[in-house]
Amino acid sequence: MKHILIGLIVLLGISASAQNTVAKFKYEDAERAFYDNKFEDCIKLLTETEALLGQTAPNILHLRIMAEHKLFKSNPYESFEKLEQIRNHCTTYLINYDIAGLEEKYRDVYNIQNSLNEYPQSRASFDEKVNLINREADKKAAEQEKVYVKNRMFIxxxxxxxxVEGGTFLMGLKNEKELKWIHRSQSxxxxxxxxxxQVTINAFKIAILETTNQIWNWVFDITESINDEDSKKPVVASWDVTQEFILKLNIHTGRNYRLPTEAEWEYAARGGNKSKNYQFSGSDNKNEVSWNDANASFFETKTPKSHNVGLKAANELGIYDMTGNVWEWCSDWYAADYYNNSPSNNPLGPDNGNLRVARGGSVQCNFGCYTVNRTLGFDLATGFVGFRLVME
Known part of the structure; x- marks a missing residue:
């Protein structure tokens, strides 16, 4: 019997030792979570640590208070219960752990407790403050909505x-013979x-016009005047600066504009589910629907220029200039072999790359104006890379 008791005591000792070790690991994980700004994970790990130990400890309670305070500051009027919880934890710490060697942690908790004094002391005053904040937020939101409405009407x-209604289409080129006008040397x-x-595309909204200098100047608050003719020409911009433009436009309007994916672009250029399978966007005659090297003074003056948007015929969806005038940025990275493994549903392009895709050709294009033509982003010295927007 004596040996059995000794054995149980040893086993219990081993079990307690193991629990303490696991608790130590949990606490170290909680510290890492705190410094990674994962405060909710930190608190959860501290609760598990306390459960293993059967009690709290100065370092555990200190870290809990620090994590709770971080969460509290992110939204101080979320809950009166959370405010009271931090206050109670601070009080518990300051009463029980005024111990030599813990002065720095004690000061942390003391400072946090003092900072909480600026918040309401009772639930009634807390609720009153929340109501005031909500009223002010509603008023600000209403004022902002008025600005959004005004800006949206302008845009x-x-x-x-x-x-563009969703649908399924054949993306890309079956073979070079499909292109009626292509020269053998250009295949x-x-x-x-x-x-x-085959690619399936969800419905989306796309601009019927390329983005113009007028819109660009408004978004960037450029006050320098431009003449009426230039204001209606497509803007020329790098892909990165285009992203800055889109971010500002979204802030101005409260909407979510973006560049089209390459698949969305081609689907819209082909006419969506109204497509008549033209070689160019809206016609087999590129001069009907585009400004290109044959009608934009390229051969006569060697100085081609873009033209005002929307002057040529539209395609089957009522979209203008998806052939010629300026190349149009897409959101996708460019990869020459992407069509070999492209997803069939709403493809987004490769995960990474060096340059972005541009589509549609420009005033300099001859063979590059076909709707299926792809190109990688290039030096803007050509002066003919713009974009059109999609709105979600």
């Missing part, structure tokens, strides 16, 4: 959108547009 007048330019593959 909508200059940048009307069309709904290598379309290798990246093959193989042709």
């Amino acid at each position: 909508d007048s200059l940048l009307p959108m069309v709904l 290598h330019l379309y290798k990246d547009a093959m193989p042709q593959h």
Whole structure:
């Protein structure tokens, strides 16, 4: 019997020792979570540590208070219970742990407790403050909505959108023979547009016009005047600066504008589910629907220039200039072999790359104006890379 008791005592000792070790690991994980700004994870790990030990400890309670305070500061009027919980924890710490060697931690808790004095002491005063904050927030939101409405009306007048209904289409080029006007010497330019593959696209809204200098100047608050002719020409911008423009436009309007994916762009350029399978966006005659090297003074003056948007015929969806005028940025990274393994549903392009995709050709284009033509982003010295927007 004596041996059995000794054995139980030893086992219990081993078990307690193991629990203490696990508790130590849990506490170390909680510290890491705190310094990684994962405060909720930190508190959860501290609770598990206390459960293993059967009690709290100065370092555990100190870290809990620090984590709770971080969460509290992110939204101080979320809950009166959370405010009271931190206060109670601070009081418990200051009463029980005024111990030599813990002065720095004691000071942390003391400072936090003092900082909480600026918040209401009773639930009634807390609720009153919350109601005041909500009223002020509602008033500010209403004022902001008025600004949004005004800005949206302005943008909508200059940048009307069309709904492109979702559907499935054959993206890319079956073979070079599909391109009626392509010269044999240029067929290598379309290798990246093959193989042709089936793609399904969800519905989206796309601008019927390329983004103009007028819209650009408004978004960036550029006050320098431009003449009426230039104001209606497509803006030229790098992909990165285009992203800055979109961010500002979204802030001005409270909307979510973005660049189209390459698949969205081609689907819209082909005419969506109204497509008549033209070679160019809206016609088999590129001069009907585009400004290109044959009609934009390229051969006559060697100084081609872009033209006002919306002057040529629209495609089947009522979208203008998806062939010619300026190249248009897409959101996708460019990869020459992407069509070999492109997803069939709403493809987003490669995960990474060096340059972005541009589509549609420009006033300098001859063979590059076909709807299926892909190109990688290039030096803006050409002066003919712009964009059109999609709105979610």
